[in-house]
Amino acid sequence: MGPGPSNVAPSVLKAMAAPLIGHLDPRFVELMDEVKAMLRVALETKNEMVFPVSGTGSAGMEFCFVNLIEPGDEVIVGVNGVFGTRMCDVAERCGARVTKVESPWGRIIEPQQIAEALKKTPKPKLIAIVHAETSTGALTPVEEISKLAHDAGAMLLLDTVTSLGGCPVKVDEWKVDALYSGTQKCLSCPPGLSPVSLSPRAMAVATTRKKKVQSWYLDVNLLASYWGQERVYHHTAPITMNYALHEGLRLALEEGLDKRFERHRKNHLALKSALETMGIQYSAQEGHRLWQLNAITVPEGVDEMAVRKKMLNDYSIEIGAGLGPLKGKIWRIGLMGETSSLENVKTFLKAFGEILNSLGRKVDVKAALAAAK
Numbered sequence: 490m491g492p493g494p495s496n497v498a499p500s501v502l503k504a505m506a507a508p509l510i511g512h513l514d515p516r517f518v519e520l521m522d523e524v525k526a527m528l529r530v531a532l533e534t535k536n537e538m539v540f541p542v543s544g545t546g547s548a549g550m551e552f553c554f555v556n557l558i559e560p561g562d563e564v565i566v567g568v569n570g571v572f573g574t575r576m577c578d579v580a581e582r583c584g585a586r587v588t589k590v591e592s593p594w595g596r597i598i599e600p601q602q603i604a605e606a607l608k609k610t611p612k613p614k615l616i617a618i619v620h621a622e623t624s625t626g627a628l629t630p631v632e633e634i635s636k637l638a639h640d641a642g643a644m645l646l647l648d649t650v651t652s653l654g655g656c657p658v659k660v661d662e663w664k665v666d667a668l669y670s671g672t673q674k675c676l677s678c679p680p681g682l683s684p685v686s687l688s689p690r691a692m693a694v695a696t697t698r699k700k701k702v703q704s705w706y707l708d709v710n711l712l713a714s715y716w717g718q719e720r721v722y723h724h725t726a727p728i729t730m731n732y733a734l735h736e737g738l739r740l741a742l743e744e745g746l747d748k749r750f751e752r753h754r755k756n757h758l759a760l761k762s763a764l765e766t767m768g769i770q771y772s773a774q775e776g777h778r779l780w781q782l783n784a785i786t787v788p789e790g791v792d793e794m795a796v797r798k799k800m801l802n803d804y805s806i807e808i809g810a811g812l813g814p815l816k817g818k819i820w821r822i823g824l825m826g827e828t829s830s831l832e833n834v835k836t837f838l839k840a841f842g843e844i845l846n847s848l849g850r851k852v853d854v855k856a857a858l859a860a861a862k
């Protein structure tokens with residue numbers, strides 16, 4: 490119940506125990522096509538260039554920047570937590586001239602802030618934001634920022650590592666040009682692959698660059714030959730991880746995206762109602778709180794680390810700590826994918842309540858459980 494990896498679905502673990510076949514085996518090629526087709530459904534897109542990069546979410550982040558950015562390009566990045574900060578670093582390493590649009594950690598990037606930045610940087614090549622900021626629990630709405638980006642002639646890049654599979658991600662409707670995600674959050678697979686999507690416009694940018702992409706491994710011009718129709722050897726795909734993603738996506742689509750999102754929303758509300766009876770507050774901006782990552786404020790006088798340690802050592806429950814300016818101030822409770830269940834909410838509440846009581850902060854666990862119901 491931390492910020493990811495989340496619990497892996499049993500059938501995903503079983504799929505991973507299947508014998509290996511080759512990365513150019515006809516059945517593996519079929520499986521690649523099925524993964525791409527299911528990813529398009531999950532991402533609500535018709536984009537041709539959709540596939541999982543071999544590597545974790547950060548590899549997907551690099552994939553997007555190295556393919557789209559050339560030295561000297563202007564980029565605007567929304568920074569409201571760890572991952573916006575990381576995007577700036579990656580963009581700068583590609584030679585981009587980066588304009589940061591900063592919000593306090595826990596708040597979203599407001600369209601107005603992007604509009605202001607566009608006054609100073611009117612012709613950026615790319616505007617990048619983190620949809621679900623795992624470090625703070627805030628969900629930044631995409632549509633208005635997308636419109637501002639496209640009106641300015643820029644592409645929109647979206648980090649959906651924590652959002653995909655837990656709340657709507659509408660690539661075509663929101664006109665997202667480049668996107669990366671991860672397998673270990675709401676898709677309930679182990680870490681290891683990064684689903685990515687490039688729009689036809691982003692593909693045109695990547696294929697008509699002045700200079701070669703500086704990363705051979707992440708160059709979409711080369712990867713397209715392996716993941717596209719030609720099936721030319723590029724690298725040995727992580728076969729087992731693709732089995733896992735295939736099964737993780739199959740489970741998500743079998744449940745149905747709307748039902749899955751509703752499950753995440755309901756379990757978030759159950760946890761929230763219960764925590765409120767305990768006098769615990771959510772820390773992210775109201776109206777923009779993630780269902781899958783519940784960031785809550787550590788009450789005055791309670792030792793943040795002592796609670797987390799007791800959770801892990803006495804109850805075998807992992808929850809996350811705050812990072813950067815939120816270190817020691819918040820806990821992050823994941824209800825991602827397989828982990829998002831009322832059973833887990835109740836198990837967490839019992840453990841958390843007992844620990845708070847043992848530390849002298851009296852809370853009514855029964856009342857909290859009733860509120861969760």
Ligand SMILES: Cc1ncc(COP(=O)(O)O)c(C=O)c1O
Pocket residue numbers: 493545546547548550572619621622623624648649650651671680
């Ligand atoms: C929003 C977000 N972006 C990017 C990443 C980086 O992904 P990974 O750790 O899989 O490389 C994470 C990881 O937690 C994340 O939560």
